[in-house]
Amino acid sequence: MQGASPPHETGRAETVYRDIHLAIVEHRLSPGTRLPEAHLAHVFGVSRTLVRQALQHLAHDHLVVLEPNRGARIAEPSIDEVRQLYEVRRLIECNMLAEGASRITRARLAALRRKVASEAQANARGDTLASMQLAGAFHLDLAEALGNRILVDILGELIARGNVAIALYEQRGRDICRCDEHRQIVRLLVAGETAAAVSALRRHLLEIGESLTAARPPRGPVNLREVLGRAPVKPARKDRRAS
């Protein structure tokens, strides 16, 4: 029976989609980066047809933007968009927890606690990537505990978009999703203090959202000559991307 090396035999177009998706949420591809079809086709060893499919899927997820005749770029959500994003996450996650906390099984709570522990480890050894991944998974697990797949899908998309926002607006030196806060939420849930857990979650999401949207425009209209700090002459540098 179709036992293959990859997790579950997946179409090649979806492989391209997943790889790029992962690269974006892991910040290996920065917002604004252009994604020429021919280049990707060469990298993945497929035709442009499959690349286009993947890009359109990513565009629907709002992880890339697709401009007519201009191609694809990694999305650069505006401050306002990020604010709305976390507004929706607060709306969904907090009320979902408030209405469904009683349905979370003991086993699931234990799993959540383990996840927080992994997160703390990753955080301790400075692995911000793993930390961020686990933080996202924490929020998703919360939704999965309610057993509503539609909700999980929606939240998954919102979290992925949030990761792009983090890549754009994160200020260095600050942990985006402090595992302390996650641990506190789980602790309150275990103690049966639902209302307090909801408050903690709301405060948690508010902090993240504000720490992102309070930032000045970090890229884009940079100060230009301040960043370059040199003469305005153009040195004829031809440093295109290397193959």
Added chain:
Amino acid sequence: MQGASPPHETGRAETVYRDIHLAIVEHRLSPGTRLPEAHLAHVFGVSRTLVRQALQHLAHDHLVVLEPNRGARIAEPSIDEVRQLYEVRRLIECNMLAEGASRITRARLAALRRKVASEAQANARGDTLASMQLAGAFHLDLAEALGNRILVDILGELIARGNVAIALYEQRGRDICRCDEHRQIVRLLVAGETAAAVSALRRHLLEIGESLTAARPPRGPVNLREVLGRAPVKPARKDRRAS
């Protein structure tokens, strides 16, 4: 600026998408209907390439399902899926209203009232299609009043999926979205009784969801010989779809 004859100059692939989308939510295409690429390409006068794009877009909206090597069919959401769908809508719409009712401007309330009036008219003259359209628009307007575009997009997708569910599970003779209930919600909002409005909305969504999911399996494992009720001979009918 950019004033063109069509609403806003749209690519041909998107035209195909919109037309099929509309046909689905208006119940001119029934759940389970197959959508062969070549046939659609001929109908719209474009190549299969554009049809595929449209179908994949629709698949992402969960309005059609795309099985590998088997093509596309209008989605047939399961009872359980419909239940989850309205669970999510209750979660989102009710809490959105509870938290944002105070931000709804007087002008928007007036617009809502007008919409309800149109709905009542459509209902009175038995135009169930227009009535359903307006009912969906009512729920969307409520979200738009909060000024969060992301929320509007999410809710729009959920409402469209709900329309497919209605096509599958609606029991005849019952108005799905009684405009009375909509009118009542608006009235309570105007009166400033937010909590009561939220309750009315929750009850409204609960009723719809239950009226859909309480239905027996409407299609699928039918009684077979009872439904057919005739001789098992095949009359050699060759009534393929006419061009």
Added chain:
DNA sequence: TAGGGCAGGATTGCATACAATTTCGGCAGT
């Protein structure tokens, strides 16, 4: 030297051709 236009290259938009897969019909075997 600054500005405008105009090739040339790069990139996307779309259609079509061909390969791979599934489905359906008939035909033989039991």
Added chain:
DNA sequence: ACTGCCGAAATTGTATGCAATCCTGCCCTA
């Protein structure tokens, strides 16, 4: 008659070719 197999037709999957569009750099002009 009923089941199983096999070939043809239909349908989808993927690649490639060509036209259209956009961008870049150069040249010409004032």
